[in-house]
C-alpha cells in the first residue's frame with residue numbers, strides 16, 4: 001500500500017480506502033461488511049469512510065460493531081463521519097450544519113461507531129440556511145473538545161470553501177483540511193478546475209468518491225456481467241437513470257478495449273487513473289462483494305502502465321478534461 005498526506009496536513013491516508021455508502025447496513029450483510037473491512041485492513045487500508053446519512057445511521061452502527069470486534073489498535077486506522085443529511089428521524093434541527101445539529105450529530109456518530117473521536121469529520125453538503133461562520137465555530141469547538149481531529153467539506157463550491165478558510169483565519173480557528181468530491185473518468189471539473197487554487201495554494205487534501213461511477217467504469221454494464229448490482233436495489237432508480245446513459249456506456253465500452261490490450265480489468269485501470277492525480281490523497285473504494293475489493297486493492301499495479309501516450313488515448317475517449325481559461 002502507498003500512503004499519501006491529506007493535503008498539507010500531517011495525517012497520512014492509504015491511497016486506497018474503503019467506504020460504506022449504499023452497502024453497509026443496506027445492500028450487503030453485516031458478515032460481508034466484516035469480510036470487506038478485514039480484507040482492506042490486511043492490505044494496508046487505514047481509512048474507513050462513513051456518514052450519518054448512510055443507511056440512515058445503520059452504516060455507522062455496522063462499522064462500529066466491526067471495529068469493536070476486530071480490536072484493531074485505534075492508532076492504526078482513520079475513521080470518518082459526515083454531518084448534514086441526518087439519520088432516520090428528520091426535523092428542522094436534525095439535518096444541516098447548525099451548531100446544534102453538528103454537535104449532536106458528532107456525539108451520535110461517536111456512539112454508533114463506538115469510538116472516542118473521529119479522525120475526519122466532513123460537512124456533507126453546504127447548508128444555505130446556516131452562516132458559514134456558525135459552522136466553522138462549531139467544527140472548531142469539536143476540535144478543541146478532542147471529538148474530531150480534522151474537519152472538511154464535501155461537494156462544497158470553491159467559493160464556499162474559501163469563505164470557511166477566511167472565517168477561520170479571521171477568528172484564529174482551524175479551517176477545513178480536506179474536501180470529498182466525486183472524481184472519476186467522467187466527473188472531473190471540481191478537482192481539475194474549480195479547486196485548483198485551493199489545492200495548489202491552500203494545500204487542501206481530497207478524499208475522492210465514486211471512482212468507478214458506481215461500477216460503470218468497471219465495464220460490467222457493457223460486457224453483460226452486471227448481476228446483483230446497486231443499480232437493481234429498490235430506491236436507487238435515480239442513480240441508474242443518471243449512470244446508465246448511452247454516452248457513459250459507449251465510453252466504458254471503448255475504455256474496455258484499452259484495458260483488454262493491457263490485459264487488466266477495467267476497474268483497476270479506472271482506479272489507477274484516479275491515482276495519477278497527485279492532489280488525490282485517497283481513492284475511496286466501494287464494494288458489495290469480496291472479489292471486487294480484492295481486485296480493486298491491487299489497482300496500484302496498473303499505475304506503471306499509464307504512460308503519457310496511454311493517458312492521451314484515454315482522454316480521446318472520455319473527453320472529460322475541463323477546459324481551463326488561458327491568458
Ligand code: NDP
Nearest residue numbers: 019020021209210211212213214215218229230286287288
Ligand atoms: P465506486 O464508484 O467505486 O462504486 C462501488 C461499487 O461499484 C461497488 O459497491 C460495486 O457495486 C461496484 N464495483 C466495485 N468494484 C467492482 C469491480 N471490481 N467490478 C465490478 N463492479 C465493482 O464507489 P462508491 O460510489 O461506492 O463510492 C465510494 C465511497 O465514497 C462510498 O462508500 C462513500 O464512502 C464515499 N461517497 C461519498 C459521497 C459524498 O457525497 N461525500 C457520495 C458517494 C460516495 P455493485 O454492488 O453494483 O456491484
